[in-house]
Amino acid sequence: MRYYITLSLLLVCLLVNGQENYSTLTQKALETMWKAKDDAGYQKSLDMYESAFKIYPDSIDGTGLYKASVLASELNHIDKAFNYLTPLAKMKADEDGYPGWGYVIGESSKGEYKNLLDDPRWKTLVQSAIKDKELFYKDLKEIQDEFFRTKDYSFDEKENVAKLYSEIKNSSPYLAKKQQNYSVLFKVNDSTNTSYLVHLPKDYDPGNKYPVLFFLHGAVRNNVLTDYQMPAENLGGWNRFYTKYADLSHIILVFPKGGKKYNWMTPDDGFFMVPEMMKQIKKAINVDDNKVFISGHSNGATGSFSYLMKQPGSFAGFYGFNTFPKVFTGGTFIENIKNRSFINFSTDQDYYYPPNANDDLTQLMKEIKADYKEQRYNGFPHWFPQFNESEPAVQILFNDLKSRKRNPFPKELTWEYDDNNYGNIDWISDTKLDTLQPKAQWHKALNFKITKWLKYDKNDSLITENVNKNAFDFPRKSGKIKAIYSDQVFKIETSCIQSFSLNLSPEMINPDKKLKVFINGKLYFNGKIEADRKLMLRNFENNRDREQIWIYSLHFKV
Template sequence: MLTKTVKYLLLALGLLTTATGAISDPLSVQLNELARTPDKNKQEQIIHEILKKNPSPDTIITLLKNFNFKKPEKIGIIIQENLCIDGIKRPFCWYVPQNYDPSYRTPLLVYLHGLVNRKNIIEDIESYVSESEFIEIAEEYGYILLFPFGQSGATWWDSVGISNVLQQIRLTKQYFNIDDNRVFMAGFSDGASGAFLFAMNYPTDFAGFIPLNGHPGVASIDGGMHTYFTNLFNRPLYVINTDEDRLYPSKEITPMIELAQRADADILYKIYSGIGHSFDYAHEELPFIAKFIETHPRVLPSVIKWESADPGLGCMWFSIDSITYSDRAEWHQDYNMKLVDARVMFGFIPDETYEGMGVRVEQVVGDSTLCAILGIREGDIFVKLGDNRVIDLDDVNQYKESKECGDSAHIIILREGKESTLQGVFPGPTIYDLFRREKLSARAEVYYRCNTFSIRASRLGAFTIYIHPEMVKLDQNIVIELNGKKVFDKNVPASPEFILHNFLENRDHELLYVNEISVILQ
C-alpha cells in the first residue's frame, strides 16, 4: 500500500542521477545518459553515437568503473516500485544508512522475507523494515539494505519473483554507488530457502549468501526448479539453523548440508540450540554475519564448477547453453537424497491482517494437506482445536505439537458467521527427493590458466565463456580444450559494443566483459 509519503519519496528519488567523472567530456556525458535511459531504443541510439567516436575498450571500461553518484536527498527508509514481468508493479524498499557517502563503494545486503506464498504483499512496509535486525549492522558498517517483497505468483522461486529481485539489484546500482564485489543475500525461512536457490542458480551478482532457518530444497520441491549442490562450490554460504525449529529443525537440515559439503560446497554451518523458528539469535549473530560480509568479497575465479538442466544459466564467466541426451560421464555424480516429511501440517497460510479471535485462513496450500482434504476455504476462521479455544496462531502451533502424522484432528471453524465442525486425520509421512530430477543436466568443471580454458564436461552441448581483460592476454589466441580436445583457438578482440550492451544488461561496474566465445558442440 503506497501512501502519499511514499509517493513523495518516489518523486524525490527521481532526482537521484549518476554522472561520470569528467562531465565536460562528451563521451562521459553520453555514457551518463546511457546509464540513466530506460528506453531500449534510446539506448541503442546512444550506443550508436558512442561507437561513431571509436573509443578504445580501455577508455570505456575506465569511465564505467569510475562513475560518480550524487548524494541522495533522503536517507533511511525509501520505498520504490518495480514493474514485474507479469505486468504488476510491486514495492521494494531501500534502507540507506546515515553515513552513506556516494563517493565510496558501498556494500549491498539483499534481504528476502519469509512466508513468501502469502496472498498479499506485506502491508505496512515501513514498519516491517524499521523493525529489521539488519538495520543495526547497516548503520554500524555502512551497508545499504534492499528489501524485495514477494507473494504468491511472485515468490523467490518463480520467474516473476526471481527477475523482480535481480531487476531491483540493477536499479539499486543505478541510484547508489554499490560495491559490485560486495553484494550479499540473506533471508529467513522462505527467504533463506530463496537464498539457497540464488546461490545454486543465480550466483553471479553476489559475493555470498546467508540463509537463516531455511531449507535448500524448497525451490525445487515447491517451485519445480532444478537445483544442484555442485554449484555451491562457486560462492561462500554462511548457513544457520536451530534445533527446535518446527519447520526446518537442524537434525533434518544437517544431512543436507553434509551432502552439499561432499559436493565441494563452500559452506560454514552453525546450529543454535534451544531456539525455534525465529531469529532470536540475531543479537549474538549479527557481528559474525558482518564479519562474513567484510571478509568475503567476490573475486574473479580461475575455477568454476557448474551444473544445470536449464540452458542459459551460469556463473560469472561461464554458462551452459544446451544439454545433450547422452549418458552422463562416470564422474558426473548426482548429489541428491531421499527425504521423509513427517511434519504435522494443516496446510494453510494465516491472514496476518486479521485482528479478531481465532486464526483466519488467507490461503490453503497443497492438494493433499489436512485443510485441503477437509475443504477448508479462504476466510474460514479456526475457533477451536480439540477441547481448546483458538485465540491466536500460538494455539494452532501448540495443537500441532501434540499430534503426529496419522492422528485424528477435531476442528471447529467459523464460516460466514456460522460454526462448523470438521473431523479428519493428519496425512501420513511422505517420501520425496530433495531435488527434482525431471530433466537431464549437463555439468562442467572449467579452469583457466594463462590463455587456456580447460573444461571437463558431461552432457555439454554448447557453452559460452565471457572474456574479462584480467583473465587473458587479448593480443594472444585464446584456447579452449574440452575433455582433452581443442575446440577453439583464435584471437578474440575487445568489443566496445559488447562492453556497453553487457553493462546495460548487468549494471556491474566490475564484471566488464569485453567479448564472448560461444561454442556449439552438437
C-alpha cells in the same frame, strides 16, 4: 537540582510504564477479539480498547483506533465507529508509517466497515481519502525520481579499449541522497507492480562504494505485492538486528516485497526480481559490485539458497535463517555452491526443516569441499529471529559479509542446470542444454534421504514423525559444465551441453597473446582475440557491473 533530575526521571519512567501498560491492555483487547464468537465477545474487546484509551490518552495509536473502529462498526455503534475512524483516516502516518487514507479506501475497507457505507460521513471520509492518496503518490513519485537522479554521463564506443575499460570500471555518476529510506516502485509486468525498500547508511557518501545486503521475507504464499513500503515494517521487529549491524557497518539494506505468484521460491515467475532490482539500484547508488549479498528467513532463506543454486553471478555470498535448502522449481544441483558460499542459521525445534536433515546436508557439503557452514541454535523454534538470542547469529552474518568479496574472475567454475534461463555463471554464459546426449561419467546427481521430520500436533506440541523422502528432486534432465583456466589456456568439460559462450576479461588473459580453448580434450580455439567495444557497453548496460567487464566473447557449439 537533584529534585528536578529525580522528578524528570520519574516522569520518564511513568511515560515508559504508561506506554507498556497501554500496549499490554490493547494486546489483551486484540486477543479477546480473536477469541470472540459472538457480539458479546466483540463488545468486551471494544470495552477493553476504550478503557485503554481513557487511561492512556497520549498513547493512542493507529492500530488501536483501527481495531476499535472496526469493532464499533461490527456492533452497529455507528457514531463510535466514526469517532475512531475519522482521526485514523486523517493520520499522515500511523506508528508503522502507513497513511491513514488506506484504512478508508483499502482493499478490505468496505467489508470491515460495511455498516457505515450508507452513512453520509462515510462518503465524506472517502472523498478526503482519495485526495490524500493522490498527494501521497505524488510525493512518493518525487522521492523516487530523486532517488534515481544522477549526473549526466555517456561512453564513447570509439574510444580505445583500455580507456573505455577504465571509464566503465571507474564510472561514478552518483549524487547525494536527501533521505535515508526509499520505497521504490518495481514493475513486475505490464499489469503488476511491487516495491522494494532501500535503507542507506546515515552518512551515505556517493563518492564511496557500499556493500549491499538483500533481505528476503518469508511466508511468500501469505504475502501480497504492494507498490510502496514503509521503513518501520522492515527495519524493526524480527529485522531489528539487521538494521543495527548494517548501520554500524555502513551497509545498504534492501527489502523486496514478494507475493504468492511473484517471489524468490516458487513459482519461477518472480525469480528475476531481485537481480533486476539490483541492476536498478546500481544505476542510482554507488554499490561495491563485489560485495552484494542475499539473506532471508524461512521462505526467504529458501530464496537465498535458490539464487545460490540458480543465479549467483551478481552476488558474493548467501545466508539463511531457518532454511529449507532446496530448489522448488527444478533440480537442486548442490555442487553449484562451489562457486560461492552459504551460512545456514538453523534451530533444533524447526518444523520447516529438521535438524537431522541439516546434519546430513552439512556432511554432504564437507564431502564436496563446499564453502558452507551451519550454525545450530538449540531450544528455539522456526521463528528464531523473533528472539534476542538471535543477535549473535546476525553478528556472525555481518562479520562474514564484511570480510567476504566476490572474485569476478575465478580460476575454476562448475555449473549444473536444467533450465536454459539459468545457464550462466561468471565467465561462462548462454549455455544451452542438449538433453538427448547421454550423461558424461562424471555427471552424477548428489542427494540423501530424510527419514525424520518435525511437526506440530493438534495440541501444538512438536513431535517427530517418520518419513521417507529425498532431500532434492530432479524433475528434468540437466546439463553440466566444468571449466578452468591458467596461462592463456582454458580447459572445459561438458555433459549434455549443446553450446556455450566463454567471456574474456583482460584481468583473466593477455589479449595480445594467443589463447587456447580445449573442450572435452579437443582443441576448439587457438588464436588471438580483438576487443569488442559494443560487447563491453552492452554487457555493462545489461548488468551494471563495473568489476566483471568482458572485452570479448567466444561462442562454441559442442
